[in-house]
Amino acid sequence: MKKKVIKIFSFGILGALIIFIIVVIGLYIGNREARNYIDRNILGKEVTSKDLPQIMLEDNSNVYAYGNYIAVLNNNELTIYDKNAKKLTNIEVEVSSPQFASCEGYLLVADKTENEIYLIHNASLEWQKKIEGTASEMTVNSKGAVAIALTGTTYKTVIVMYDITGKESFRTYLSTSNATDLAISTDCSYLSFIEINTNNIYIDSCVKTISIEKAKKDPENAIIYTYSLDDRATLLLNIQYKNQKIVLQADDGIYLLDKGNKTKLEDIKNTTSFASINLNGFYAIINNNDENQLQTCNAISGKKSIYLIDETVKNMYTNNNIIAINTGNKVDIIDTNGWLIKRFIPTQNFKNIVIGDHIIMVEYRDKIEIIKI
Secondary structure (H helix, E strand, C coil), X not given: CHHHHHHHHHHHHHHHXXXXXXXXXXXXXXXXXXXXXXXXXXXXXXXXXXXXXXXECCCCCEEEEECCEEEEEEXXXXXXXXXXXXXXXXXXXXXXXXXXXXXXXXXXXXXXXXXXXXXXXXXXXXXXXXXXXXXXXXXXXXCCCEEEEXXXXXXXXXXXXXXXXXXXXXXXXXXXXXEEEEEECCCCCEEEEXXXXXXXXXXXXXXXXXXXXXXXXXXXXXXXXXXXXXXXXXXXEXXXXXXXXXXEEECCEEEEEECCEEEEEEECCCCEEEEEEEECCEEEEEEECCCEEEEEEECCCCCEEEEEECCCCCEEEEECCEEEEECCCXXXXXXXXXXXXXXXXXXXXXXXXXXXXXXXXXXXXXXXXXXXX
């Protein structure tokens, strides 16, 4: 009899615990105030400056986050730090006015006005070289393949592709047009670029895709797809690869480009305040309707998620699978499934946010704070 009572009592406790968990999950999903309380007091998602590793900056420093690292450039010296603000190495570079591009652990550094370019992998210099002209656009993929659009040569634009060792793979020459964005497929099979021609009455823009294998043998005949939108007044802004498909952001919407076909996924409306495709196959849009909301969508599957924002959004930052929403007195850090990862409460105004793989860099005038995610 005693064992039976203990068994019933145990089942009762288990049942009550299950009901409690279901109620908590229901409140977390369906009640914003309850969710904020649980995030702050139970899950510990809220952080302030006093909780974070810091790096103090000298005057005229340029900073960037990539992978799990922070890069600080000052007086032609690139210093690499880890996510705990520990200094790892110094790399001598000839860069005074830097521009950066990154993917996972790769960091590409070039000078906006000079002809030096460097590829860093994690905390090591992979290669460096002098280029003809200056880099107007550049990209690197997760395998370390690099593409650069050069200006200041005898052609209007020259697109150059390099392999992981820094060896030149091929060149594409644009005599009357500019390349305004570049993207390399993950498997290094394709290089795509946005081409803009301003010689006509209207601005003519399109996306062109190069077969890298063909370009190595016959670069003049290596363009295999050209994508143009029906409305020539529409400006093409950015492209990103997801596997072998291209996500395109134009000023009127988000498109998916695949094997010569284009599909419009989303309209960008007058109520859209922010939009980004820099999210590893997802796109993010903030619409100001009755209430601010962040919508994320998988560009391949079409699955959407919504995150409600209770204040006016000042800025949105995106990279990889992370979105940071700045409302002035807080920064919500959200994943592409619409779930809050962290909430940062700043104690002073900051200049910029840069998102790496598992870190977020908050830049101030004289320091950096590192949020681990």
